[in-house]
Amino acid sequence: MLGFLLSRQRPPEARRINDDVIMRFDHVYEVAPGKMDLFPQQDIPAWDTLRIVASRWDHLAWMHDHWADSVLGVEELESEADDPDLDGIQASGVPSG
């Protein structure tokens, strides 16, 4: 057990997504450093970024559960579109998005 090592908490190298955005972790977008000269971005260790992202997902899941017993998605609707008792999306002949 080595304990906490700051060197292991350095975020991965950034990948540029577009002129304004970079990404260090998948699906975690950051403003490109060149756009943050007036207010430089603070250094955030990897564990903290991942904690913030996980907390966000926890919050959204909590909010869904708060408002209803379950969440219905279009993907579920479409997977059951052949149900003859329902007015199926595929049966409508309208192409899906």
Added chain:
Amino acid sequence: MTAPPIAQSDPFLDELRSILGPDGVRADKPARWNRTRVPAPFPVHRWADYAPDVVVLPRTAQEIAGVVRLANRHGIPVVPRAGATGLNDGAVPLRRGIIVDVKRMNQIREIDLVDRTVTVGPGINMLKLNEELRKHGVMFPDDPASYPCSLVGGRIGTSGWSLIGGRYGHTRDLVISFEIVLPTGEIIRVGDGGGRKIRKSSTGYQLKHLFMGHQGTLGIVTEATLELVPRPEVEFAAFFHYPSFQAAYESTGALTKSGLATLAGVVLFDEWKLRYLRRDDEAYIPQAENVRAVVATAMYGTRDEVKPAARRLVRTARESGGTYLGDEVSQGDWAARHDRYATPLHGRLRTTGQVVPMSWHCEDAAINYSALPQVMEEWHAIADRIIDRYGIFDDWGMFFYTNAAHKPWGDYLVEIDIGIWEQKLDDVNWAGWVEAKHDIAAVALKYGGSITACHGATREGDAELAAEEMGGGFEVMKAIKRVLDPNNIMNPGKYELDTAYDPNAPSPFSGRRTGGN
């Protein structure tokens, strides 16, 4: 109302303590300054203008009645404050005086599962209330953007709007009756008729609506009996994207007129909003360039109702040009819409694209569907003007939310979100913002709308237009105010109701008072 500031050692404070006890009166600086502002941006160097003189924390209606009677005797303003999450200045003491903070009145007093009501104090938050109601399979479906932090008393004071009002109604529809301390200290209950739990009556004037949205100018709510609905078995949220605002606008019309009873709300995002989101929002950054406008929809109810209705809604959206954005974006974004106050905010300088910290100023209006495109164009032109001129503003785009209760068509809560670099607000650019705010409200009137759908017209800029919108009704408002509040102690300065007592009363926004120690 120009009562002198109350000193820390003022005998008046001893009189307050005799009513509320020593822990119910706070004259210290942190207690007062923490209750000076609301979330809407305001120049920091002017906070002293509207600092209250003293804060009281009552536990009962009788204590509030005692405070109000005392204030009448001394001619001191009284301003009720619940969550103070409003995006206008309803809870800001424009004439200083006493803040009555109702947060200690947060009890659930009765849950009636037979007649489907819950009776609460004004200091309870809807999220906390619903955590308790869930145990009984019911909920109170009032869902503002401040859902986790606003309180029932403030919802009544502003006549709030609910994100899911198309299915369940808004605050005025969900509050059955309430108890209120009048400006002269009497305690009465108002509803639809006299019964505490009666939703529809033809007896007498509809006093509930008179006191709904009064912004603290007609008293202080001390108890409310609220509607209960079955806890939804299922939530369905679907977001669709479009290649243009016009396509999304037409699809919105088709969706809202679909007649689906479980449809709780439809939200249209304009092209400015999409540009803003693509710049700074995790969900929209990777979206393709042809994603130019979005329509969000949500349904609640039993699974047997929602499932077939959702199929039809998806079909309607696609037939009207929409492309589904996917479950992850739809469900994630919808869940975040119950809490728009938790967003860390920054904006961009137009000249350099540099990121700077910005606060959120949300301008709202109620506009008919037919006028949405014109209002959108004119509001963005106003935003453009101040961005170019002052350099501390940013246009975060517009939302159009369904606004009618129980029927999601006809008129919309329209909002434009303006980022303001609040630290840079000086007298010059604040005056520029106030002028822009006035112009935004004037556009709403020009198109036959209302200058506010949910915030209340109590802020410098649009407050001056309330009388114009109300027309002859404003004279009735002033007459009511004079009768119910003969000494003008309840939240003076709001809605320009000071002119009910003196046609030449000075504006609360032009006069400065200093000495906010």
